[in-house]
Amino acid sequence: xxxxxxxxxxxxxxxxxxxxxxxxxxxxxxxxxxxxxxxxxxxxxxxxxxxxxxxxxxxxxxxxxxxxxxxxxxxxxxxxxxxxxxxxxxxxxxxxxxxxxxxxxxxxxxxxxxxxxxxxxxxxxxxxxxxxxxxxxxxxxxxxxxxxxxxxxxxx
Amino acid sequence: xxxxxxxxxxxxxxxxxxxxxxxxxxxxxxxxxxxxxxxxxxxxxxxxxxxxxxxxxxxxxxxxxxxxxxxxxxxxxxx
Numbered sequence: 001x002x003x004x005x006x007x008x009x010x011x012x013x014x015x016x017x018x019x020x021x022x023x024x025x026x027x028x029x030x031x032x033x034x035x036x037x038x039x040x041x042x043x044x045x046x047x048x049x050x051x052x053x054x055x056x057x058x059x060x061x062x063x064x065x066x067x068x069x070x071x072x073x074x075x076x077x078x079x080x081x082x083x084x085x086x087x088x089x090x091x092x093x094x095x096x097x098x099x100x101x102x103x104x105x106x107x108x109x110x111x112x113x114x115x116x117x118x119x120x121x122x123x124x125x126x127x128x129x130x131x132x133x134x135x136x137x138x139x140x141x142x143x144x145x146x147x148x149x150x151x152x153x154x155x156x
Numbered sequence: 157x158x159x160x161x162x163x164x165x166x167x168x169x170x171x172x173x174x175x176x177x178x179x180x181x182x183x184x185x186x187x188x189x190x191x192x193x194x195x196x197x198x199x200x201x202x203x204x205x206x207x208x209x210x211x212x213x214x215x216x217x218x219x220x221x222x223x224x225x226x227x228x229x230x231x232x233x234x235x
Contacts, residue, residue: 121234122165134166135233
């Protein structure tokens with residue numbers, strides 16, 4: 001199995017964890033991203049991920065390799081869902097095993113943070129009022145942009 | 157030169173186009189996108205977009221070559 005995968009099926013978390021078991025590791029950190037029932041004051045019913053797989057796989061593998069090199073952890077993997085997801089489904093899972101916990105926490109955080117801003121993955125939310133909308137990225141909000149309402153032009 | 161342009165997610169819905177081959181004089185993805193905004197007005201409403209050329213992430217000022225496939229990615233939202 002590859003360090004970074006895209007899956008159109010529900011993620012088997014127990015199998016995922018077993019892949020990272022390692023007798024030389026005393027720490028395992030796992031992050032699950034769940035489908036939440038609200039976003040920015042609106043009630044979310046379900047969501048859909050569109051993934052451009054050729055590049056998502058390449059870039060995802062790079063992020064994992066960076067994390068391993070930067071934090072010196074023993075192993076790291078991640079799986080991101082594609083397609084239609086229901087509330088409380090696991091949208092993404094990141095797992096890191098390491099001799100000690102500090103670097104495992106750091107590497108896990110690095111992987112999920114980078115995945116959110118670098119992978120060609122888009123999320124469409126379906127709301128209780130019948131509307132649907134593509135959600136903008138975290139980087140936009142950090143830069144002070146409004147979701148879906150920015151009028152700035154493409155960066156040069 | 158001829159360039160293949162692909163739109164994803166919100167960009168695809170705004171343009172109604174998934175893939176198109178265009179004749180352009182644009183030297184970079186930025187110029188090419190600018191041309192697209194003249195044809196598809198809604199494209200102006202995005203920032204923090206990303207671009208890839210031939211399945212590799214690229215810069216907005218990267219150089220284009222005949223036959224390149226340019227992928228326009230609206231703001232991503234994984235996780």
